[in-house]
Amino acid sequence: MRAFLKLLFRNGLAAMGAVVLAAILILVLITPLLPLQNPDSTATADRFQKPFSEGHPLGTDHLGRDLLSRLLHGTRLSLAVGIAAALIAATIGSAIGIIAGYFGGRTDNIIMRGVDMLMAFPYILLALAIVAALGPGLMNALIAVAAVNVPFFARNIRGITVGLAGREFIDAARLAGMGHTRIILTELLPNVLPVIIIAMSTTVGWMILETAGLSFLGLGSQPPQADLGSMLGEARSALISHPHTSVVPGIMIFLIVMSINLLGDGVRDALDPRLRSGALSRASATTLVDRKSDIPAATDDLLAIQELETQFHVGKRNYRAVGGVSLAVKPGECLGVIGESGSGKSVTALSVMGLVASPPGVITGGAVRFQGEDLIGTPYETLRQKRGDRVAYIFQDPLSTMHPLYRVGQQLAEAIRSHHRISKVDARARAIQLLKDVRIPNAESRVDNFPHEMSGGMRQRVGIAMALANEPEVIIADEPTTALDVTVQAQILSLLDDLRRDRGLAIIFITHDFGVVAQLCDRVAVMYAGRIVEEGPTQAVLGAPAHPYTKRLIACVPELGGGRRELAAIPGLPPVVDDLPPGCAFATRCDKAQEACQAGDVALKGAAPRAVRCLYPEEAV
Amino acid sequence: MPALKVENLAKTFPLKKPLFGPAPPGVRAVRPMSFKVETGETLGVVGESGCGKSTLARMLVGLLEPSEGRIEIEGRALDNADPAEFGKLIQYVFQDPQSSLNPRKTIRQVMEAPLKRLHGLGRTKRDSRISEIFASVNLREEFLDRYPHEFSGGQAQRIGIARALAASPRIIILDEPVSALDVSVQAQVLNLLAGLKAQFGLTYLFITHDLAVVEAVSDRIVVLYFGAVVEIGRAESIFANPRHPYTKLLADSAPVVGRPLTAPEQRGSELPDPLNPPPGCAFAGRCPRATDLCRAQVPELKDMGEDQLAACHHPLQD
């Protein structure tokens, strides 16, 4: 709760809304205690007094009634009716939504059909029909506005509930012996409640507006009783001659609704966990660069990552996802980068072409050189011209990484036409040829498929075709087979291997699977907590691992053909990279660790191509 | 008496009836299958996506109503009517440990539910039982008052296992319990599971897509393809000596250190369309040994000797 309020008030606009709303609320709560004139006592002689006239700070209306007094009493009424309508609508609507969403099936079907029918009306028609039947009056307006909003809540909450009801913790509750009522009340409701609060805070302002609107039309509060809407409605005939009678209640409605909207947005932002991490920020076209250290000198490698440092700045925390990584590939070479989740392997790969999402990602040091030219901090257009043309990517999940609304042929053609001026016809022909190159059967018809019409393996073949489109020098493959089944993985790996041998491609292959590395890569680098802990030719590293982490990680992985056995395990967890200990990050989990390991930085040492970042390596390198 | 016996268990998901015309036949996620799990045994179930392994698991714990067939636990037919009775016999460990914990409940609340609902234990008994269980899954009791998001995947999965243990079941269905975990943590959890089984005399049904893992933990293994059992055999021999060509394909596809990269299949071939299943053997389209017989007639599961059964018209010989 305290964290919520803190978040809420860090948002300046929301705080402003809260202050204005609180002021209005206090004012209307103490209205009966204030020395105000009777809001309904008429004095025709004093009609249409201007604001700031004596005895009438806001002037008087067409019957000479004191506007200030009427305004405060009217606000009281408007707020009470609007909030009551919101509460009624939220309670009934949410109950309907939860029941429909939780039980699903026929219950859901019948309820939602009814809701759909209510939503088939432009809402005011329904409200007008209800008021027409029940007769004008404030209470009837309240009923109409609440009734009209029930379907909005029901549909909204149902959607959330359906998502939650499919989650595994609901199944777990069922297996723990809980009944439906208990599951709804103790498992679902606490998770739905924030959504209900968000929906209420964002609609209560609107419902105040709606009730005011019905009163404005003369269908809500009836004279002499007045809410803000009917004040405005009565003042309309004198709009041109005495505008102040309209402006006063109008501005009050505006202030109330605006402050509620500001506060509601604040509540939504504070309760929505996605916004908490700043994830809804839009990623810029390239990763931000803020390099303080010197830029390393050029080498003659095809692609060289040099002392790269990439961080994520989230709030006050600095996650050092990549903490000084150097890697290089030569033409025709396949370099494997292996590590567990959070080791920084994917961030390293994405940093190469500035594809790390910013915010929160920032490249804080090092260089990435393609044929000697530093890509980091290079102007956007220069970088863009190399993306996909000289250095191309293959990503993990081919369903989420392909645009769902474009045909695969269009996506392939676009990759080419972003770099080369060729006609659409030629681009399409080239797209078909690319699909054939990655051994997709019936390429001529497949080219017009949408991604969702293909299987996972086919999509990843298209992903590879897209990477090959401009015959790049380097392909960076970020866990390209992790989402695939093992038989499909075997097909894709052998395809990649053939392609690189035929075309002399350099591949940087990111994975967590030693078996894949062993079969595909010439060299391998092992990453832990954002740094390379060991590198060398694949045979050497896997056959005689020098770093204790590598050795024990390999031992953890069961190998097919080993039969039933006890597995070696590494105790503890990988460190979080916003608070790395000095020295070796693995020391706390390592059985060979000595004091020196945690004393200071451990360098990556060895005779090229072998190197290890360890003071007491398992093997001399 | 086997701990778990499944007879002709099948699940068909009906498809929506179109506006005109008759209702389509529905998707057969699990074709009629029968198998037994002996008390104290670990039966591995392995298959790729779309093979029906999760549907099978959900039917076994009563989260999904079978379309046909029966499930027997320790000789008694499973009764879906009383979830409490049922939860004491069989429990489930979920694939995604975070998603299986209610984000707004403390771990203590999560742990208490089965003790209260299934066993009706009082407060002090519950506390001592939770302490016992937490000790056996190597979790510190200070975790009890925290919320799920404060835990790593490995810790959350231990909590999931602890919750299953709290019901004191006879059988635990483990549905991909380690596939969301990193390898270093995966080994910790697998070893823990092996220890618990010995300690509490449990019976496991271990579902996974990872051949090496299933081989390392199972006594016997069932291989599923397209909703049907294609082969059953002992863990130590089934991949070394497969009878069904699909089992062989799986074994050959798994990347193994020290084995050169070979693609067992060159063509981009995958699962048949579940909306339009082939009439014969589902694997015939990908099978190098397929004949007209395979394409016309569904093969039955046949004894191949040495505790091995395979559903193939032309099984592989050694």
Add this chain to the structure above:
Amino acid sequence: MGGYILKRLISAIPVLLGITIIVFLIMSLIPGDPATAILGSYATPDNVEKLNRDLGLDKPMVQRYFIWLSNMLTGDFGRSYSLNRPVIDEVMERFNATLILAGTAFALCSLLGILAGVVSAARQYGIADKAITFVVLIGISVPSFFLGMMMILAFAVNLRWLPVSGMFAIYGGGDVPDLLHHLIMPALALAAVATGVIARLSRSAMLEVLRQDYIRTARAKGVPERRVIMGHALRAAMVSIIPVLGIQAGFVLSGAVYIEIVFQWPGVGRMLVDAILKRDLLLVQGGVVFVAACYVLFNIAVDVTQSLLDPRIKT
């Protein structure tokens, strides 16, 4: 495609029936003798007897519904007692005026809203974004009837640029330029709120899409940033914007009631309010059913547009 449109049209039939049932049920909430309630001050014994006969008020409720329904299907919505003419004629005439006003406002709010949302998202936290967010916030907080009144004060009374109210000038009007002249203020006032809502939604839809993996893929291919935003991102965002346009059309139609009152626009909304105040319930009933039915058809058009955009929708 034709099949899909046909399918959607057929599925609209139960919705339309549902609408008539809901309206019928609401109208049966009327307390007291319905004939007297419907006729109100026009209740002469003759009229009451005729109405009882027309509506079959002596018959059971279900039968009454079907009589009413079958009358409507033959185009007979009954007779307005306050205007003394067939309901359908009055509704059609008034709906035309509403369509001009609401249609213009809807086109305005869709275009401006999406444009503002896209600019806002593309320049997140920039000056343009902040300015748009601020204007949008005011737009969605000010009641449209108050905005209309203030516009009259500013542009008609003080600046004398535009006419105060009405659809045509009383003398010498009637042509298209005259109509446009009268349309500007009410259309803008009506569009304001919906523009704000659409702009906010478009902004968040764009931001949501811009975090998707396929946007990163497009950038990794080297697609120019302008095309990433205006092509890849906007197209995907439209999938979530279009349904909201359908909902907002309902809000524009609803808001038209207030604007028609403020600007004396001779539309169906003003007719309904007048009819309620005069207790001319047959006119209310007919107007509500007719406009709701048109809105259902409009939403089918929205769904069809959506299916053209998104191939994942099964047609």
